[in-house]
Amino acid sequence: xxxxxxxxxxxxxAGLASAAPVPAPPDIDAKGYLxxxxxxxxxxxxxxxxQRMEPASITKIMTAHVVFEELANGNLxxxxxxxxxxxxxxxxxSRMFIEVNSRVSVGDLLxxxxxxxxxxxxxxxxxxxxxxxxAFANLMNEHAARLGMHDxxxxxxxxxxxxDHYTTPRDIAKMTIATIRDYPQYYALYKEKEFTYNGIRQHxxxxxxxxxxxxxxxxxxxxxxxxxxxxxxxxxxxxxxISVVMGTKGDKARMQTSQALLNFGFRFYETHRLYAGNxxxxxxxxxxxxxERVPLGLKQDLYVTIPRRQYDRLNARSEIDxxxxxxxxxxxxxxxxxxxxxxxxxxxxPLIALSAVPEGGLWRQAVDTVERWLPF
Numbered sequence: 001x002x003x004x005x006x007x008x009x010x011x012x013x014a015g016l017a018s019a020a021p022v023p024a025p026p027d028i029d030a031k032g033y034l035x036x037x038x039x040x041x042x043x044x045x046x047x048x049x050x051q052r053m054e055p056a057s058i059t060k061i062m063t064a065h066v067v068f069e070e071l072a073n074g075n076l077x078x079x080x081x082x083x084x085x086x087x088x089x090x091x092x093x094s095r096m097f098i099e100v101n102s103r104v105s106v107g108d109l110l111x112x113x114x115x116x117x118x119x120x121x122x123x124x125x126x127x128x129x130x131x132x133x134x135a136f137a138n139l140m141n142e143h144a145a146r147l148g149m150h151d152x153x154x155x156x157x158x159x160x161x162x163x164d165h166y167t168t169p170r171d172i173a174k175m176t177i178a179t180i181r182d183y184p185q186y187y188a189l190y191k192e193k194e195f196t197y198n199g200i201r202q203h204x205x206x207x208x209x210x211x212x213x214x215x216x217x218x219x220x221x222x223x224x225x226x227x228x229x230x231x232x233x234x235x236x237x238x239x240x241x242i243s244v245v246m247g248t249k250g251d252k253a254r255m256q257t258s259q260a261l262l263n264f265g266f267r268f269y270e271t272h273r274l275y276a277g278n279x280x281x282x283x284x285x286x287x288x289x290x291x292e293r294v295p296l297g298l299k300q301d302l303y304v305t306i307p308r309r310q311y312d313r314l315n316a317r318s319e320i321d322x323x324x325x326x327x328x329x330x331x332x333x334x335x336x337x338x339x340x341x342x343x344x345x346x347x348x349x350p351l352i353a354l355s356a357v358p359e360g361g362l363w364r365q366a367v368d369t370v371e372r373w374l375p376f
Contacts, residue, residue, distance in 0.1 A: 045261060112195065191217055205220040230243075281337070321334050
């Protein structure tokens with residue numbers, strides 16, 4: 001395959017000293033965990049990341065995600081009013097203390113769901129949107145499938161124990177990243193430290209919000225069978241990490257283990273955006289088309305997460321199909337960009353056509369046929 005190579009522009013240098021080796025991740029006493037960079041998708045630490053586990057109130061990240069989607073699509077408004085059913089009012093566990101037959105705004109229910117982890121709020125929202133909690137759970141599973149959460153199934157909107165209600169640390173990370181990426185205006189609710197409703201003030205159970213100012217979410221969970229769980233997200237400079245800790249032994253343990261994972265990731269790794277999406281990086285010859293060349297780029301921004309002080313060791317190259325024939329569709333993969341660190345690949349993404357190239361006329365096709373096969 002014909003190759004077209006180009007060097008990665010070195011815009012920043014982190015010093016000439018050799019980088020220290022990255023140590024092993026901290027020893028985490030949890031049933032499962034995952035530490036991932038949001039933008040590059042690189043996993044920095046994991047244990048049982050694909051094992052199905054009970055999520056408890058981590059479930060409510062998806063409950064809120066479905067509500068956010070309804071808001072974004074104009075099917076719902078924050079000032080819409082929901083009537084609280086007896087089922088919602090009677091739902092056990094953590095509560096925002098809504099009263100049966102009371103009328104509560106979607107905005108307040110969202111705060112009760114996210115900040116206070118109210119099971120009653122979860123059921124009230126589910127019934128308002130889908131008519132029943134079972135129907136809402138079907139929506140949750142549709143969203144999970146769309147996000148590639150292949151080892152997840154939701155049976156309710158609360159996270160209360162159910163034999164057919166499970167997910168994995170990796171799937172939770174996918175769900176969390178989608179929420180932060182797609183609904184930043186609503187994700188801001190996750191950093192709110194308290195909410196008062198019906199004269200009752202409750203604090204956010206995510207204690208990292210007080211401990212680490214770079215943490216802006218996300219959600220705690222606890223049942224006797226699930227243990228103590230915490231999904232946390234922190235942003236330092238332009239790097240955002242997601243940690244998922246499942247099945248620790250206490251509230252303090254889930255906070256400390258999550259903090260340890262985040263500190264490890266930020267201390268020993270850095271993330272860089274190398275190329276912008278939908279921007280021309282190179283071009284390729286097209287045979288028998290209206291245009292002889294097609295611009296190539298990436299579908300989305302390309303990020304890499306690497307050990308600190310190794311940015312100047314990166315190299316990027318592209319590999320392009322040498323025999324591209326019209327018609328070419330916009331978005332069609334025609335090669336790939338490969339980024340290496342000291343000869344080891346750290347990213348490999350498709351190069352796509354940034355514009356379409358229709359077939360050329362008969363004369364163009366005849367000329368290109370001759371040019372392709374006859375040396376000049």
